[in-house]
Amino acid sequence: MIEFSNVSKVYPNGTKALDNVSLKIEEGEFVAIIGLSGAGKSTLLRLINQLIPATSGTVTVDGKDVTRARGKEIREIRRQIGMIFQGFNIVKRSSVLTNVLSGRVGYNPTWRTILGLFPESDKQIAYRALQRVDILEKVHSRASELSGGQQQRVAIARALAQEPRLMLADEPVASLDPITTIQVMDYLKKINREDGITTVANLHHVDLALSYATRVVGVKGGVIVYDTPMKGINKKQFLADLEKVYGRPIHHDEMLGEE
8 A cells, every 4th residue: 555665855954854764554554653753753654645755765655656746646646645633734713514525625626625615425425424433413513613632533534535545644642632532543443444444643652552553663763663563462572672662661551641
């Protein structure tokens, strides 16, 4: 589904965020990316849908080279990639329905989007997406009236409305309380399992990676230093192995706070 081949990213200020990274992610996986702040996690994620360009190397998604895609081709690729952000990235003055319908922009001509004239079929897709995350009753509410957890569920519904094959989540629960964090992660896992949508999530918390991911990839200094499937993993050994990622072993009763 996703392949990085010798990918590096150097920012204009000289910061090398990724250093010759090669990585393959298979269809249907739930991959958690972990690492300290500045390790390159967000850069890795944003290269997949080309929110930022690679300095060198290639990134392919479903066999298509996104690093060289332009115009209509990159728009069609992005249409298949849902993205969820830490800050939700929803328009708070607009209704929940309008926010979710923005996930259908890639399927409609520009004039329809500008005028907000989405067909009934798109509205039905939006309703179903909201139902999937148990927030359909808020469909006509202003987004500003919702709690943080509800806003993130709207963001997930918007991504679902794209009917994506791939879901990217950039620290999706970093600003949420512990109870809401579990709820949001449960929705992401449910979507991954039931719809077979490949999911790649940057996570601050090691315990979430252990609980929800089918595979954990650790990044340190722009290099992948850890990569293992979670099936049958020994928790104690897993936490000890994280010394490669964090510079010290992680204890079983320790929660990694925001980095």
